[in-house]
Amino acid sequence: MNVRLSLLLCFPLFMMTFVSFATERETISPPRKLTAEQARVAAKNYQRYCALCHGKEREGHANDHAPSLRSKSLMESGVPHAIVRPMSYGREGTAMGGYLDEVGGPMTLAETWDLTYWLWEQAGYDRLQFSTKPVLGDSVAGGKLYQQHCTSCHGVNGEGVSAPALGNQSALAHNTDEFIRHAIENGRQDTPMLPFKDKLSPAQINNLTAFLRSKASGWTMNKPVLRAMPKPEQYIVNPQGDDPNFSLQDGMYVSSNDLNDALNGKKRMVLLDTRVPSVWQTAHIEGAIPFPYYADLDETVAGIPKDVQIVAYCSCPRAAADHTIKKLRRKGYTRTAVLWEGVFGWMNLGYPVVRRDVKNSIH
Ligand code: HEC
Ligand code: HEC
Structure with missing residues (x-):
């Protein structure tokens, strides 16, 4: 095919993608479907390991301020790492510990992925395509907005009072900017986190996102040398x-x-x-x-x-x-x-x- 013809063919396709991005986010294909047996084990693991804090129905806030694991905005974010990373490695300095065997937890790698997919299946929302590009904004202006609107629940230093610790390095290492912005815009349904899209402008929400990102420092997960269990x-x-x-x-x-x-x-x-x-x-x-x-x-x-x-x-x-x-x-x-x-x-x-x-x- 000559170059001109292929360009002609590609152009409408390019325009279509552009238009659909400009109006609405694209959805991405659902994650791998679990077999009945995988789903049964995942449901059992959830009740055994997670329900204590995240609630029997995944509603969150049963203990501590463990977030909802079924809110629309979280589950439609479609970012597997936002689920599987905290589940596997925990969030240092919070009540969320790691459940992967590699760090001394009770679950295998396959089980942590199955539980991640199970959470999506249970929630039943379409997953949205998120860009991994940084959200650009004025972090200084964002810091002022943060002090005005967010400290009552997330703490003056983002340490978390009655809500997740937004300054947590392990969270910032795994959550993309778009994921964070989506949470601020849309809130987390059926939780105290209300949507800010009617209160703040898109530019202000970008500024807040840039501010939270500016709190990220290089975070590395260290491979632990596991201790022997006491006899x-x-x-x-x-x-x-x-x-x-x-x-x-x-x-x-x-x-x-x-x-x-x-x-x-x-x-x-x-x-x-x-x-x-x-x-x-x-x-x-x-x-x-x-x-x-x-x-x-x-x-x-x-x-x-x-x-x-x-x-x-x-x-x-x-x-x-x-x-x-x-x-x-x-x-x-x-x-x-x-x-x-x-x-x-x-x-x-x-x-x-x-x-x-x-x-x-x-x-
Ligand atoms: C009334 C209390 C309250 C206020 C005010 C509040 N939040 Fe939240 N926020 C929460 C709670 C609770 C959650 C966890 C909700 C859940 O998923 O169960 C949350 C979740 C989030 C998350 C998602 C974190 C994650 O890892 O999934 C982000 C991001 C966030 N809030 C940012 C903000 C920002 C920025 C502001 C200020 C503009 C703000 N919040 C104001 C209570 C609050
Ligand atoms: C002892 C209480 C506790 C248990 C048990 C627990 N969690 Fe958590 N979890 C938390 C807390 C608290 C947070 C929020 C930490 C923070 O401040 O960022 C959290 C955060 C998370 C997040 C991040 C969600 C978000 O919105 O950013 C995921 C995903 C998660 N937990 C999954 C699980 C799974 C799956 C299990 C079971 C294998 C589990 N947790 C067991 C307390 C718990």
Whole structure:
């Protein structure tokens, strides 16, 4: 075919694409369809691992401020990394831990992808084609808008108060500019995040997006060297020590201060880290054993005597630990308590944790 003819043929096609982009976003083909078996496993994994915080119906906000995993604007964004990355690696510094086996979580790579596709199937929205190009805007003007409209929920420094942490490096590393802008424009349906498209101009929304992007710093995910799981004979901290004799607030809670005193005083205890084990791998209170909220108690509780003081903690700061301790109490483990401030509170107060070793970066 000669060049002129091929140009002639291409031109209308080019114009059509241009016009359709100018009016509406293109939808992209639905993700791979799950087999009935894959969908069954994904649904089970969701209830087991995610419902505690994201809600039984994926509605979000069951605990902490875990976002909705079914809102139209999130699911139509069509960016798989916005789902599979936080699910796999977690968001450092938030209650969202990583669930991929590579970082010490319970799911295989195939399972994390299946759960991602399952979430899309359940939500049932068409996926929109998003550009990965940066959204250009005035980040200084955006910063002012942010202080005016966003801090009440997302925090003065984007740290998250009753909403996700927008300044979170792992989130900014995985979310594209268009994804962020789409969330600001359209809000997140059936959540406190309202659409801003009627309140702010497109240019202002671009400025906000540019501002949030300006908070991104180089973030790398480090390949962890996984620690060995503790053995039953290591479950009790200070096996020769005295009982800590905690006085519990509401019959349930022990303060970081009292727990730290008890550890320094070499008291006899069992510490349970009730988060997904990948975050136990990242950092935990010395002596704590991984005891995830979704564990089958009949398997995990073996080896823990009933007469020892048990203290459970999580980062939520209490949701997963409360959940676990209630289950243990129903099984007759009455000498049980939950760390009031959670492990982030503990760290913020300056108490020590054991951190993991890292090898080279994987990104
Ligand atoms: C009334 C509280 C509130 C205000 C005000 C608010 N947000 Fe949100 N925002 C939320 C909540 C809650 C979510 C999570 C919603 C969900 O998906 O469940 C959210 C989600 C988001 C997300 C999506 C994050 C992600 O990773 O999916 C972005 C981006 C965002 N907000 C930006 C903004 C910006 C920018 C402003 C100010 C213009 C703002 N928000 C104002 C409560 C708020
Ligand atoms: C202990 C509570 C908890 C559990 C359990 C949990 N999450 Fe989350 N998740 C969160 C929180 C809190 C956030 C928001 C973090 C932030 O501030 O960015 C989040 C964020 C996310 C996001 C990002 C959504 C968005 O709008 O940006 C995805 C996707 C997600 N979680 C998926 C999952 C899946 C899938 C599971 C189960 C395998 C799961 N989570 C288990 C607390 C939890």
